[in-house]
Amino acid sequence: MSCFLYFKDKSRKWKRRSAPELKKQEKSKLNAFERVTKSSGSSSSPRGIPELYEEKAHNLRVFSYDELRQATNDFSRVFKIGEGGFGSVYKGSIKPVIANADPVSVAIKRLNQNGLQGHKQWLAEVQFLGVVEHQNLVKLIGYCSVDGERGIQRLLVYEYMSNKSLESHLFNKAYDPLPWKTRLEIALGAAQGLAYLHEESEVQVIYRDFKCSNILLDENFRPKLSDFGLAREGPEVGRTHVSTAVMGTNGYAAPDYIQTGHLTTKSDVWSFGVVLYELLTGRRSLERSRPKTEQKLLEWVKQYPAETKRFVLIMDPRLEGQYSIHGARKLAKLADHCLSRSAKERPLMSQVVGILKQIIQISDDEKSAEESTVISDDDLTKTEEKSTQSAPSELWRKRMDHLAKLGEHVESASRRRFMILQRGKVP
Structure with missing residues (x-):
């Protein structure tokens, strides 16, 4: 599903240079184009993402365009593994920094020059993933930024996640159904990733685009959050929220954020509640092909409260009854708590982590x-x-x-x- 609000790409021509140089050169002209990574600061750190990135940028590898072109056989459709608003994603193989080591499989995301998302999201992703680090966040290996005969080239190189996304396994009938225990473990890992961003990282990060397609799965089905193009720093000390243009994905964005443009960590908590119901039901948050009363997941599940006998009717039929009914009821109640209309009543992600462990x-x-x-x-x-x-x-x-x-x-x-x-x- 696509984002429901975009910006116009205002990319300018630069020669090939590193992300820190891009930031420094534009520091005197800070405008809306760069503010995605220069937000109003964080309640937990006097330093923002750009400052922290300067300190850690050396950990990222700068690739040439030719390196990544060769890694994907000239971006062959055979190697294409995904596509989104940013552009296309390819599986590739790169040479490691260590001499004589075996090639490493990676995922290479290439900016679509004709797309609605562009350099701003690319730069945000480089800087955020260059700073944050957690077992439940996808690892950014490096990037490529080149302006030449082929036009503006912006690419990102990630660790390769062999089991694709939660969306694929949950909604694509070509995949085997996810067992109940695996669903709970994926929910727990994703919650731990959000808890790290909200409460444990040196700079507080609001993810802003939590959904099944952004939860990638490794060979052991361990979840990792990806796509930080819409991420923002948390509010500065003394402020309750970040005021921003409303961006995200239909069916996942919190109603209070949509109505006011006030972004908080509780906006992510709402999105997490939506995904919990997707895990329970095996249904997408929005499905236009279903009867009108069932198209919006959150409205449909209201007819089947967790404490009633009717609750079992919303459970994913692909589970074939192989789940804990007590655990399922408790998971639905946790989802309801995350979906509280009042943002203040929603739990912290650290609390969500604790409850998920108990449900398991x-x-x-x-x-x-x-x-x-x-x-x-x-x-x-x-x-x-x-x-x-x-x-x-x-x-x-x-x-x-x-x-x-x-x-x-x-x-x-x-x-x-x-x-x-x-x-x-x-x-």
Whole structure:
């Protein structure tokens, strides 16, 4: 899905130079074109993204255009793995800095010269990903900035994520359905990435474009947030929000942000709540092909509250009932909390992380209890088959002992879940 507001690209002609040089040369002419990376500062650091980037820019590799052209066989369609508002993404292979080392697979994003997004997003992504670093954020390896006979060339080189995006696995029927446990782990990893940006990074970052297509998955299905072209620094000390043009994706942007242009970390929390319901239902936030009453996901799920028996009707049928009903109900309640109309009532992402860990534990406990019951019943059946000559009273005693043990196990699991739920109540 496309962004619902764009800007006009005002790229100028530069010779090939590094991103820091681009920033320095324009410092005296700071205008709306550069302000995406020079926002009103951060509540957690006196230094902004540009200042921190100057310090860390040496970690990024500067590629020549020819290097990346060769890495993708002249940007062959055979190597194309994705396309968005920014441009096309290709799989490529580059030579590592270390001599005699094996080539490294990478994802190369190339700016579409005729596209509606341009240099401003490219520069934002270089600078933000040049500063932030977390296991649940995609790693930027380097970039290319060249103006020549081929026109303006802006490219980004990322680590390659072999399992594509959450969007692909959740909505594309060509992929196997994601198991319940995997969905929870993806939600947890994505939440940890947002919590780092909001609360742990030296400079607070508002992601502003959280959605399934921007959650990439590595070979182990570990999620990493990508595409920082719309990211902004958090508000300066003493301010409650950043005032900005409304940008994002239909179906994911918080209503308070759309109405006022006031951007906060709670805008990301709303978007996270939308994705939680997508994980539960296997439906997109907006689907025009469905009946009118089901086109908008958030309006549809309101008819099936988590505490009712009807709730199971919204669960993704591709799960085939293989999920924890208690965990699913709790996940829906967490989503509802994230989707509070009042931004102040939405939880912090660190709180969301804590609750997701508890939901995973609840689901694991339920699965363990079910497996224990099945195994114990099988063992008891085998015992009865071997003991056909035993007295009926002995068989009866064995079954009563077995049922008593199962009762103790279930009661113990219930107590653990109750304690987890009590600890997990969001303030």
